[in-house]
Amino acid sequence: MRSTQARQYVDGRAADLDVLAVAMQGSQACVVLLAFRDGRNLGTRAFFPKTNGSDNPAEVLAAFVSQYYGEQxxxxxxxxxxxxxDQALLEEAFTAAAGRKVQLRHGVRGERAGYLDLARRNAEMALATELGSQAAQQARMAALCELLGLEQAPSRIECFDISHTMGEATVASCVVFDAEGAVRSQYRRYNITGIEPGDDYAAMQQALTRRFRRAAAALGQADSPDAPAPGPGAVLPDLLxxxxxxxxxxxAHAVLAELGLPAAAAPGExxxxxxxxxxxxxxxxxxxxLLLPDGRELRPGTASLGLQLIQQVRDEAHRFAITGHRGRRQKARTSSRLEDIPGxxxxxxxxxxxxxxxxPGLRAAGIEEIAQVEGVxxxxxxxxxxxxxGLEDADPPGQSPRTR
Incomplete structure (x- = not known):
């Protein structure tokens, strides 16, 4: 217990402290931050900054420190x-921004040296895990190319899914993956309206139209010098x-054709x-x-790494769709029943x-309890x-519902 407490707290002189260490392999980097505030260990965070090809740990750490503490x-x-x-210049800049003295130190001893060693080891382990994950992702991507007959790995994969409960609160999702995995900042949900409840084909058509209408417009303006810079929604996926x-x-094919967007007639085209x-x-x-545009149907089987990547993307689309559907359904059920009541x-x-x-709490209340709310x-x-x-008439005023 004492050793655990020692790891959770530092002495009063180091009550407000960050410890940073960097690990690199080639141009891949991991920066680990160990934070203490008011003497308490707030935990460890691992960052994987883009290095722009640099393999110099000091350069990567300097860029990280400058950017991170420019925002935090x-x-x-x-x-x-x-x-x-530029350590001295960074100290001056941080001190001026914080309105108090900020020190950047290295070559420390004692307790701080122990924390640095811990940060270094964590950075090395986190980088090894990340590289292993990237290697597995690259292997699945290579297998996907072989499975579909692609000469080049798709740089952008999108997947659409539809979620509803008996046609209620239909939501479509679009998730995006690139060579490194999920690009969550570019995920999109579409609340589907104006269709026959439960019509998955119409729901898919509406979601795809809303997604690719922007891309079609951007491509139509591509030659115009006044055209705005295209955003992520204006980019076409290589694999849909x-x-x-x-x-x-x-x-999907009908929407692309209607919008004048190119669709591959077969893999590799x-x-x-x-x-x-x-x-x-x-x-x-x-x-x-797997249904291909040339009419072929593939059944890769459970051992296929390429299918495993497709499953990963599809499952993420399903998760994102069903989360949005549940939220929309709950909101509709919460509001619509009350909105139907005059007054x-x-x-x-x-x-x-x-x-x-x-x-749920309101539904469990009796009439007398409901009448206690201001304005009711x-x-x-x-x-x-x-x-x-679901009653035509409530119990007489002042009486609570009967139970059996």
Missing amino acids: APPREIVLDRTIE LIDGGAGQVAQ PGVLVVGVAKGEERRPGHER IGPRRRAALLRHFGGL NEALAGRIYATLH
Whole structure:
């Protein structure tokens, strides 16, 4: 217990302290930050900064320190595992920004040296794990190219999925992967409206149209000198995965054709390669069927690394879609039932939900309890109770619902 406490706290002189160490392999870098505030260990964070081809640890650490503490408030003391260029100038800049003395130190002894050693070891382990993960991702990407017959690895993969419950609160997701993995900043969700509930084909058509309309517009303005710089949504994927069968895939081809966007007729040909990911027998993972635009159907099997990458992307699209669907469904169920009641406006609805901690609490309340909310009389409380319980009429005013 004492040794654990010793690791969790530092002495009073080092109460406000960051410890930074860098590990590198080639041009891949990891910077580990060990932070203490008010003497308490706040934990360790690992960063993997882009090095722009540099293999010099001191340069990478200097760039990281400059950028990180340009955005975050620096502590009183920053301990580094090596000297960096312009250290004195950075000290002055951090001191001026913080309004107090900030020190950058290296070559420390004692307790601080122990923390530096811990940061170094953590940086080395984190970098090894990251490189192992990257190697596995590269192997899956190479296998995907072989599986689909691609001469070049796709630089951008997008996958679309649809999620709803019996047609309610339909949400489409689009996730993006590149050679290094998921690009979460470019994920998008689309709330689907104006379709027949449960029509997955129409939902897919609407989501794809909204996604690629912007790309079509950007490509149409590409030759104009006044055209704005294209954003991520204006970029076409090399590989477009559609979670579904032939019907959903047909929607993708139809949308691309309608918008005048190029679609590959077969793997390796120019344009967006559309591949359907259809569920296999008994919906078991590893038994998916891949539907190619040239009419071929692939069944790679559970051992295929290429299929494992497709599964990773598809599963992420499914997770992102179902999370959005659940949020939209809960919001609709919370608000729509109350909005249907005459006399319930936004202010009273918010007061009711706040008073009972949400719709479940309100549904569990009796008429007398509901009438205690400011702005709600017994008659309105009776209508609220009746609506939430599917009754035509509430119990007489002043009476709580009967239980059996």
